Every structure is written in C-alpha cells, then in structure tokens.
Amino acid sequence: MLDLWKMRQKTHQKQMFKYLRYVLNDHFILALLFILGGLALSYSNYLKALSPQAEIWYAKPLVLLILVISLQVGRLATLLKPADIVFISPRQAEMGQYLQKALQSSLIFAWVFDTLVMLALTPFLLVAAKLTVVQLIFLWLLLLVLKYLQLERKLLGLYQAQFASGRWKWFLDIGFCGLLLGTSLYLDPLYLLLVAALLTGYIDKSKKALTTQAVFNWEVAIETENERMLQLYRFFALFTDVPNLQVAAKRRRYLDRLLPQAKPGGSFTYLYWRALVRNGETSGLVLRLTVLGAVILYFITEPWLALALAVLFVYLLGFQLFSLYHHYDEVVFMHIYPLDPGNKQKAFQKMLGQLLFVIAVIFTLVSWIQLQNILFSLEFLGVLVLEIVLLTRPYLKGRLAKRA
Known part of the structure; x- marks a missing residue:
C-alpha cells in the first residue's frame, strides 16, 4: 500500500504541476503582484496609523475569526479512485498505512498555509493586541496542533460516520478550535497547547483501534475525494480547459x-x-x-x-x-x-x-x-x-x- 501511495502521489503531483503552468502565467503573476502589493501597502499604512500605546479592543476577536477561518482551509487528500472499491478493498487491513501517508502529505500544505497566515498576522498582534513573541510562538504551535486534530477527525470519519457528521465538524473544527484559540489570545497559550496535545494523543490512540478493527467506508472516502478534486478542477478551469470537469448548464x-x-x-x-x-x-x-x-x-x-x-x-x-x-x-x-x-x-x-x-x-x-x-x-x-x-x-x- 505504501508503493501505491507513492505512485498515486507522483501521478497527482504531475497532474497538478501541469495545470499550475497555466495558472502561474504572466498575466496571473502580474495580477498577483499588484494585488499583494496593494494589500501590503494598505496593511502597512493601517499599522502605522494605530496607536503604539493603546490596545485595540477588536484586535483579538478579529484575529480569532481569521484563524478559525484559516483552519478550514486544507482537506484530507486520500487520492482514492472509484475503482479502488473493487480492486483494493480486499486489502482493507492495510489502509491504515496508506491513510497515514495521506495524512502526513495533507498536513504539509495545511501547516504551510497556517504558518503564512500567522506570519501575516504577527505585526498586527504585536502592535494592536500587545502579545509577546513567546505568546505568538505558542499560539502558532497551537494552530498547527488544531489543524492536525481536524485532519485526524476527517480520517476517523472514513471509518465511523459520526466523526464525519456536521455536528462533529461544528463541535471540533469550529467550536472547540475557536474556544482554545480565543482563550489562548487572552490567557497563556502554553496551557491550551498542552490541552490540545493531550487530546491529540487520545485521538491517535482511538485512530489505531479504528483502523485495525472498524470497517473502512469506501463510498464516503471516494465521494469526499471526488468533491475535493472537483474544487481543484473548478479553480484550474478559470485559467484553462479541464477535461475532468463536467459543467452542467443551469436554467436561471x-x-x-x-x-x-x-x-x-x-x-x-x-x-x-x-x-x-x-x-x-x-x-x-x-x-x-x-x-x-x-x-x-x-x-x-x-x-x-x-x-x-x-x-x-x-x-x-x-x-x-x-x-x-x-x-x-x-x-x-x-x-x-x-x-x-x-x-x-x-x-x-x-x-x-x-x-x-x-x-x-x-x-x-x-x-x-x-x-x-x-x-x-x-x-x-x-x-x-x-x-x-x-x-x-x-x-x-x-x-x-x-x-x-
């Protein structure tokens, strides 16, 4: 199964790079430079206009909202295909290894994105929220741990439907993550980081039991991966023709x-x-x-x-x-x-x-x-x-x- 993952990952990366050549063209790069330059200039002027002595009351609630939204970016990429339900299902006992590799690969993108968001918010947190550098480091680590918990929850949802339900998504991905992040902005983030780490250990233990005993839900896993790929194809379709994307006309x-x-x-x-x-x-x-x-x-x-x-x-x-x-x-x-x-x-x-x-x-x-x-x-x-x-x-x- 590890060889299958490596082959799937290599094929997927080759396909993504093929489309990225059309995305990262001269026009898009020029537009991106203008947009980022304009936003950076406005951001810099806004920070200069803030009082260096007073703490801005809306700084922490605004940062909390941005961090919770950023945690929703990045999904579990299993790279499963519809035919797998026939040809790979006999090797279901080995799916734990395959999914662990999928989790590690998905974490790389998610952690890079969350780190960039945290770097962008750092000047605002230092000036407007009056956080220290040490508090920012602990807050960043807490953000990474919470993203790991989210992806673990999605992986468990492939074995037990309750973890994939909307109730768990709102409870863990938004409610629980928002509570820990919000508390860490007003209290010492170190204690909240320890709580998230303990919960991570508990979920890891539950995952090992599920991946060896529970039945893998192939239909849910393949449907979830198809939805993820459809979103990617829709983005690429803004720049070039995507044969894999089937567009249906709507009456309106x-x-x-x-x-x-x-x-x-x-x-x-x-x-x-x-x-x-x-x-x-x-x-x-x-x-x-x-x-x-x-x-x-x-x-x-x-x-x-x-x-x-x-x-x-x-x-x-x-x-x-x-x-x-x-x-x-x-x-x-x-x-x-x-x-x-x-x-x-x-x-x-x-x-x-x-x-x-x-x-x-x-x-x-x-x-x-x-x-x-x-x-x-x-x-x-x-x-x-x-x-x-x-x-x-x-x-x-x-x-x-x-x-x-």
Missing part, C-alpha cells in the same frame, strides 16, 4: 427578463448572453472576480494603485471571457441554420462590452466610496471605458485572427 429562469429576447438578426446576441449566464463556471468566474476586485478596491487608498488594479481586473475578466466566443462552434445546428456569420463577432463584442462596462461602473462606485473624489472617479471610469473599447475591438480581433 429569474434572469430571463434581464437578458435580450430572440428577434430577427439577434440570434448570436441571444445565445451568447444565455451561454454566459447558464454556464456555471463562466458566470461564477465573472461574479468571483468582480466581487474580489470590488473588495480590494474598497481598501485601496492610493488613487493610482486603485486605477491600476481596476484596469488589471477588467483586462483579466475580458481575457478570460474570450473563450466564450467559440462556445457554439461544435454545435452542428449553428452550421445548418441560416445564420449570418458576420453577426457573430459583432454580437460577441457587444455582449462583452456591455458586461465589462457594468463591471467598470461597479469598480468606479467602489473607488468613489473610498476616495470621495468625483473628478478622479470620472477619470477612473473614462480610463476603464477606453480599455474596454481597446479590448473588444482591436485586441479581440487580433486574438481571433491568430486562432483562425
């Missing part, structure tokens, strides 16, 4: 009145708007990037940085939606019906321009709320409109010509 009847209706000469306009709305991945991409851009702009106080980020988000949205132009190319009826091919590009340009203009207006309003400068807001909107015209006219035509 409540949006019909807002969309263009069928009329002579407007077939492509009718089709493109419905492809945008009914495709869960595409509409989800637009919604997520718009909300993310608006939230980031709300916290940016530098006008030039806010404008640069807005330009970047509009470009990313437009660039990601270019693939929608070929959405109906493989539909045979598009080549049978008497549709004018010249209307296709015009309809797509119009749809994309209208959508990006609405997003530009949203970004402008958010920027105006933060900066309170009406003249700059008009210039802000003017720059975004100019970008939209360039994106939907010469740039889009050039992209389509290269692909033709």
